[in-house]
Amino acid sequence: MSESGDADAATLSSSIGIVGVLALLVGNAISVPIFVLPGPLAGTAGPSLVVAILLAAIPASFVVLYNALLGSAMPVAGGLYVYISRLTAPYWGFLVPFTIPLVAWASLLITATGFAEYTRIFVDVPSTPLIYVLLAFVLLVNLIGLRVVAQVQLVFFAGLVIALLTFIVPGATAVDAANYAPFFPDYGAFGLAVVALFYPFLGFGLLIELGEEIENPGRTIPIVLGLGIGIVALFYVALIAVLVGVVPYTELGAEADLAMAASRFLPWWVEYVVAAGAVFAVVTTVNTTLLVFSRTLMRASRDGILPASLARIHPRFETPHYAVALLGLPPFALVPIANEIVGLSVFIGLASLTAYFFCAIGLWNLPREFPAHYANAPFRLRRYRGLLLAVLGGAVATGAFWIVTLLQRPIVGVVLVGWFVVAYGYYRYRLAKTDRIETYRTMTSLDRHERVEESETHHASSDASGDTPRADAGEGGD
Amino acid sequence: MVRRYMAIGEYRDEPAKMDDVERAVAAAQYPEGGLVVGLGLGIVLPLVTVPGLLAVAPVLGAVVGFALGRRVRDAAVRRRRADRSTAE
Incomplete structure (x- = not known):
């Protein structure tokens, strides 16, 4: 399985530089929440949404x-x-690729709904046809391939930044402090908003999903992450503070509320600038959604735990077209639930943070399981200081998210954990169809081209760890 | 030898140290499956009975499920080894 995986990976050789990666990252991160989520969330959580976004920034x-x-x-x-x-x-x-389709569908539905609502500012047509148009557009662009996506992304990214600045800068002078009272009208809605607003930050996960396709990843990834979180957090807080500061929260609640708020304090044409920015942002988001998620499905397929067809590369476009179809087609049938913006966002936030919790456990294990990789990393944390804090912080945040969700939207937690049980059944089914020992070996080791030989290790592992790593830890465990 | 790392992550199976019988059983991921089923029961049961139990029941269910899964895994390893011995 690993050998064929090497061959498949070699065909996905489009590489992206630092500017392209930053545009992909920030464009994917800031678009949906900035334009679609604040309205529905502020309608119940009120001005406390400013604090909610700050709390969401912690996990x-x-x-x-x-x-x-x-x-x-x-x-x-x-x-x-x-x-x-x-x-x-x-x-x-395995829970990651098995749950990714649900997250991708929810994400597509949210962004498609936002696209439809903002597009209706320009043309008087029903939302549903516009949603279908966008879903079809996303499917097509992702089938064509990464290179086109990156170029389109740069153009849309510039447009959405202009639109955001057009809203935020003049809006800061139009804020009425009276609109910030009462600050916490509903604590339950506030808690749910924290979970939902974690979703907008998920664009940062894009980076590790595109690891193989990023030029000089060891240097590029830390730089764009540092820049990206700063830019995104700044835009978020400023935008939400303006939104709930210029319009009483009781008048909010719709996906296109940013444009409505702009019409309150800016010239009439600015509403159209904001709406255009939203359209750019939404398109940008859905572009990367399928792009990233399809790579994960492809990798799991290469490991043999998902059907082999999901790893097939289109001979002309060099994209995993079956995986893209799995992610892009079902939302057409799910359009009737597309208006459940908050519930879908909470689902995405909960599922994603749960995955990142396991990621944190993995990070703790990294120096022990793959010491050569950790020793070669451009920057590291001491195991019993930084790493331990990162793991415990992730655990506390994940637990808090689950408690809030189960208390406020129990159906979301039940659906997610129910899906995990289904995943276990499917995992056993796939195992029965393969050489289980070989599949287990593959799923616990890296592909040959991903391994780091001990001789390549430039740093002493002990300077990154509070302990001496196991000297006999073979890379890949095989 | 004294283990110098903390318990977190310690329950991960180590494929490098397993034989084929252990790998075959470990592949089934009994403890992980038990944890998820226990977690699910720990959520659903309070929701349909006493919602206040949501604070503890999911964690309790997950721990019990994980422990049961480990017992099932150990039993499966013993059974496979016994079968192999009988066959030889």
């Missing part, structure tokens, strides 16, 4: 840390799946 920072450490130490395609399966247990890793 997001842990995620950035996990991505930076793991992404630079082990740059591989299908990042989260590979890290978790190799560093914790195969089944935990």
Whole structure:
């Protein structure tokens, strides 16, 4: 399985430089929440949404840390799946590609709904046809391939930044302090908003998923993550503070509320600038959604734990077209639930942070399981200081997210854990169809081209760890 | 030898140290499957009975499920070894 995986990976050789990666990262991270989520969330959580986004940034920072450490130490395609399966247990890793379709569908539905609502500012047409148009567009672009996606992304990214600045800068002078009272109208809605607003930060996961396709990943990944989290956090807080500061929260609640708020304090044409920025942002987001997730499915397929067809590369476009179809087609049938913006966002936030919790466990295990990789990483943390704090922080945040979700939207938690049980059944089914020992071996080791030989280790492992790593720890465990 | 790393992550199986019988059983991921089933029961049961139990039941269910899964795994290893011995 690994040998064929090498051949498949070699065909996905489009490489992206630092500017392209930053555009992909920030464009993917800031678009959906900035334009689609604040309205529905502010309608119930009110001005406390400003605090909610700050709290959501805490687990997001842990995620950035996990991505930076793991992404630079082990740059591989299908990042989260590979890290978790190799560093914790195969089944935990398998949950990533098995749950990714649900997350991708939810993400597509949210962004498509936002696209439809903002597009209706320009043309008076029903939302549903616009949603279908966008879903079809996304499917087509992702089938064509990464190179086109990166170029389109740069153009859209510039457009959405202009639109955001057009809203935020004049808006800061139009804020009415009276709109910030009461600051916490509903504590339950506030808690749920924290979980939902974690979703907008997930664009940072894009980086490790594209590991193989990034030029000089050891240097590029830490730089763009540091820049990216700063840019995204700044935009988020400023935008939400303006939104709830210029319009009473009781008048909010719709996906296109940013444009409505702009019409309150800016010239009439600015509403169209904001709406255009939203359209750019939404398109940018859905572009990368399929792009990233399809790579994870492809990697799991190469490992033999998902059907082989998901790893097939289109001979002309060099994309995993079956995987893209799996992610892009079902949302057409799920359009009737597309207006459940908050519930879908909570699902995405909960599922993703749960995955990152396992990622944190994997990060703790990294120096022990793959010491050569960790020793070669451009930057590291001491095991009993930074790493331990990162793991415990992730655990506390994940537990808090689950408690809030089960109390406020129990159906989301039940669906997610129910899906995990289904995943275990499917995992056993796939195992029965393969050589289980070989599959287990594959899911606990790296491909040959991803391994680091001990002789390549430039740093003493002990300077990164509070302990002496196991001297006999073979890379890949085989 | 004294283990110098903390318990977190310690329950991960180590494929490099397993024989084929252990790998075949470990592949089934009994403890992990037990944890998820236990977690699910720990969520659903309080929701349909006493919602206040949501604070502890999921964790309790997960721990019990994981422990049961480890017992099942150990039993499966013993059974496979016994079968192999009988065959030889």
